[in-house]
Amino acid sequence: MSISLQTLQEAVQIKEQIAALELKLERSLRGGGGGDGPFPFTKSIRKGRRKMSAAAKALIGAAQRARWSKLKGTVVAAEKVAIKSVVAAEKAVVKSVKKGISAAGRARIAAAQKLRWSKVKKAAAPAPAVAKAAKKGKRRLSAAGRAKIIAAQKKRWAKGAKK
Secondary structure (H helix, E strand, C coil), X not given: CCCCHHHHHXXXXXXXXXXXXXXHHHXXXXXXXXXXXXXXXXXXXXXXXXXXXXXXXXXXXXXHHHHHHHHHCCCXXXXXXXXXXXXXHHHHHHHHHCCCCCHHHHHHHHHHHHHHHHHHXXXXXXXXXXXXXXXXXXXXXXXXXXXXXXXXXXXXXXXXHHC
8 A cells, every 4th residue: 555645745734734723623612712702701810829918918917816816815915906906907998998878868869768668558558448358257157058058968968879
């Protein structure tokens, strides 16, 4: 079996095309190719380390030291002060970042909500006569109704006994 040079060249060319297509497929599945790709939900790779603020590191360290000292049963006064100062600093940072609504805005929203609920409650409130009618007690059969049912049952039983 002899293979010609032309056949070998075609085989090499096909092999290169297959490799290129496999690479293209891998990139598109990973979302690494151009555009969003068919799987945009794939996990992105983070480069570098996460960064933590100095205040956060101090807070974590102080909290851990407090846990250890509590476990050992000894809490140094200076440590307590350091923990409190770190916690206060962290709260100040959080408070400055935290956005909120003014008291006037909150009052306007509360007033509007009260008005909405009053309208809903007025629409849902039943008339007093209807409310009393809805509070009926247990239904009871009259003596005449009970007698009719008993008579009908006796007829059925009599038919069943004759068969």
